[in-house]
Amino acid sequence: xxxxxxxxxxxxxxxxxxxxxxxxxxxxxxxxxxxxxxxxxxxxxxxxxxxxxxxxxxxxxxxxxxxxxxxxxxxxxxxxxxxxxxxxxxxxxxxxxxxxxxxxxxxxxxxxxxxxxxxxxxxxxxxxxxxxxxxxxxxxxxxxxxxxxxxxxxxxxxxxxxxxxxxxxxxxxxxxxxxxxxxxx
Numbered sequence: 001x002x003x004x005x006x007x008x009x010x011x012x013x014x015x016x017x018x019x020x021x022x023x024x025x026x027x028x029x030x031x032x033x034x035x036x037x038x039x040x041x042x043x044x045x046x047x048x049x050x051x052x053x054x055x056x057x058x059x060x061x062x063x064x065x066x067x068x069x070x071x072x073x074x075x076x077x078x079x080x081x082x083x084x085x086x087x088x089x090x091x092x093x094x095x096x097x098x099x100x101x102x103x104x105x106x107x108x109x110x111x112x113x114x115x116x117x118x119x120x121x122x123x124x125x126x127x128x129x130x131x132x133x134x135x136x137x138x139x140x141x142x143x144x145x146x147x148x149x150x151x152x153x154x155x156x157x158x159x160x161x162x163x164x165x166x167x168x169x170x171x172x173x174x175x176x177x178x179x180x181x182x183x184x185x
Contacts (some may be wrong), residue, residue: 017113035047113156113157
């Protein structure tokens, strides 16, 4: 069970993910090269800064969920807001009852990431994505990708992904370890 001191640590992790996510998004939104606010209109092109063959900064508005799937506007925007809020609340409940530090860290990363993207969805109706690692895998063909840009994401997405992978490993490895201990293996 989490102690009050541990809770403050995990709340700090959540806050660090949210602040770093929102700060980097603010930097993108305030840079005229990205044409960020005008390109909320799907008829207006967003900007891009090419940095290398592996990594660029590409402004995208993700109106859906992971990798641009389930693109939504209108009422579906609010359905995603409610779903994200519910998941974050459930994970927060789990976080405060977590017994292992890796479980708590994983949940804190996911909650922080979900909260960062939730802020965008409420403010803009879409999530700011800009870290573009699509070059090595998709190159010029990415413009024709049917569900969005698969390797363009943000700090919040990174928190969610790292947290989810750690949570899977924690749950898989710990359940395996506990099963081994119970059977004497």
